[in-house]
Amino acid sequence: AQSVAQPEDQVNVAEGNPLTVKCTYSVSGNPYLFWYVQYPNRGLQFLLKYITGDNLVKGSYGFEAEFNKSQTSFHLKKPSALVSDSALYFCAVRDVDSGGYQKVTFGIGTKLQVIP
Amino acid sequence: DSGVTQTPKHLITATGQRVTLRCSPRSGDLSVYWYQQSLDQGLQFLIQYYNGEERAKGNILERFSAQQFPDLHSELNLSSLELGDSALYFCASSAYKDRGAQETQYFGPGTRLLVL
Numbered sequence: 001a002q003s004v005a006q007p008e009d010q011v012n013v014a015e016g017n018p019l020t021v022k023c024t025y026s027v028s029g030n031p032y033l034f035w036y037v038q039y040p041n042r043g044l045q046f047l048l049k050y051i052t053g054d055n056l057v058k059g060s061y062g063f064e065a066e067f068n069k070s071q072t073s074f075h076l077k078k079p080s081a082l083v084s085d086s087a088l089y090f091c092a093v094r095d096v097d098s099g100g101y102q103k104v105t106f107g108i109g110t111k112l113q114v115i116p
Numbered sequence: 117d118s119g120v121t122q123t124p125k126h127l128i129t130a131t132g133q134r135v136t137l138r139c140s141p142r143s144g145d146l147s148v149y150w151y152q153q154s155l156d157q158g159l160q161f162l163i164q165y166y167n168g169e170e171r172a173k174g175n176i177l178e179r180f181s182a183q184q185f186p187d188l189h190s191e192l193n194l195s196s197l198e199l200g201d202s203a204l205y206f207c208a209s210s211a212y213k214d215r216g217a218q219e220t221q222y223f224g225p226g227t228r229l230l231v232l
Binding site: 036042043044045046049090103104105106107108109 | 160221224
């Protein structure tokens with residue numbers, strides 16, 4: 001069974017400092033990995049995805065994520081945090097079973113707090 | 117604005133009742149996904165439809181069902197409601213089926229269901 005772990009409930013970072021939000025995954029086949037952000041009282045917004053190819057994926061709002069197959073990780077990063085980045089971040093993995101059915105699993109979410 | 121609309125925004129009902137949540141995908145998108153977000157369970161994938169057919173199934177209870185109509189809007193039916201069904205229900209849409217696992221999903225604002 002596939003799974004996603006976000007080991008930190010909350011990450012605090014000072015504005016202007018680099019940020020990392022961690023995600024590790026477990027999946028039987030090739031993983032399709034995603035990051036989403038949820039601002040208060042709003043739906044999820046897509047940030048970026050890894051399908052194949054370059055291990056460093058660039059996404060929206062200056063975010064990027066590094067796929068590491070050996071460590072089964074897909075950490076979200078940003079070189080310089082903004083106060084407006086404060087939100088809830090979800091990592092997700094999708095897989096396709098032998099019947100062609102997708103299975104989507106989300107992590108529990110990590111709250112990012114950027115301190116002015 | 118993602119282009120995905122959901123109605124109603126809020127719904128309050130009693131245990132044992134049945135409700136219907138509605139989702140209209142972005143123009144041109146053929147796939148619709150339903151998710152449940154609760155404090156207990158986090159964000160869970162429920163079910164996906166593509167062009168009127170069920171395409172993937174996640175942690176959807178037997179008391180819940182969904183369908184996608186010829187005009188591509190989708191409805192999620194929740195019956196015999198329990199207190200634990202109180203959650204935020206999101207709909208998302210994307211364009212493709214065959215590359216569905218890779219495609220970006222665009223989320224609606226959600227329907228907040230409260231079961232009393």
